[in-house]
Amino acid sequence: MKKNKKTKRLILRVCLLSLFLGAAGYSIYSSVTGDSRSLIKAGDAAPDFVLTDLDGNTHQLSDYKGQGVFLNFWGTWCKPCEKEMPYIENQYNDFKDKGVQTIAVNVGESDFQVQNFVDEYSMSFPVVIDQKKDVQNAYTIGPLPTTLLINPEGEIIKVITGEMTEEDIKKYMQMIQPAEDQ
Template sequence: MAEDKKAKKTNRKRNRAFMRLAILSMLVLAIGYTIYNSVTADDVEVLKVGDKAPDFALEDMEGNRHKLSDYKGEGVFLNFWGTWCEPCVKEMPAMDRQYKEYEEQGVHILAVNIAQSDFEVQSFADRFDLSFPIAIDRSKSVMTAYNIRPLPTTVLVNPEGDIQRIVTGEMSEQDIKGFMEEIKPQ
């Protein structure tokens, strides 16, 4: 009888400890998740390295339609830019040189201009004699989908269609070459 009582007591104690552990760990998890969310919210909110790159369709200056998912199996070097942005202007010629080298190896460049006029974009392309396709995101919907804040931002999409890397700010020619290597199909 006494032993029975004792067993019951230890049982109850164990149950209580278990309940407390469960409640505490649930709360700790909730708080941890909240903090994690608020800390990462400052960076690119929706997109992270490793995420699937959101599909989009844009028409370039020559009228060719570029759909991201059509480039599956190949690397895509997605560069968001504007003519007013100095570092964008600086990295463009280097991008063009590397484009000529890597185009045949399956790395495409698509330069997405943020809602400027055809005239501005065309005269810019002519000035630097750029050979890669340039598209204008007139409604800023691709920019919104990729949550682009500062310019230039370059999103590197690997052959699997995932985001390999997000680069904000100016890239040197060496950087560009390295990034192209990263997303080159094997």
Template structure:
């Protein structure tokens, strides 16, 4: 094969690769268009989700529309998460009759471990299980614990990264109480 033919072949291969890459990029972009993650930011509507509780019953965030909702992402291996649980339980007892719900979303841990922890701590508020971490991703959670305070219209009114104090919980619940 001559050098001229070889150069033409290389040029055609490079050009074909560029065109295939462009077509692939456009296809990828179109496929994922409209599938962007809705950021869970203060002032925006909280992304809806569906998770099972410890009894295996499916719950969605919209099940609680009309109530103020505190969503706390946590895990049993997280020391600050463990520390704030009694504060959340006290707040739940105080606010549950005032139209406020506390939902603790456990991230990717086995049900047995979560049940043991909840039993030891005498937790009575709803625990939801995010087995595959999809809700964690939807809410763009980077670190635990993180808590979202959502009003009765489903809008995120406050977001607290890190350990909650009793005062922060009380302030947040007063903000979202219907």
């Protein structure tokens, strides 16, 4: 009986030690290798991408060169995203003929979920789905919503994380509006 208890205790200790060593090893490995991605920031060139919208049309960021791009990353489950979508829609309608385009990038949800959301909020700007999250990773997007303001030259001039008011969105779209159209 006593030997059996000692064996169980030894096994438990070995398991705990193994778990601890594994966690410590992973921490050391992570800190040594580091995250090779650097955070995208104002002043960086916007990484080009091609994504498909719900109608099957492709949207390549570089095709919008010469226009400002309001690039919004969002999810259907995200309450701040839900709240700001009508504001984005209103400002899109005001700025789409002034050289400012809006692209809403959904991060990996199903076409069905996204289409229901788009229909519910009557979104008329391009909505693309980043199924593999390649674009999300290229832009090092963390929390949602995150919006990037891209000037007509393709440079990121501002990264906004969190919910925006309609006044914010209007101000941001004015910031990326091509000079000759202001």
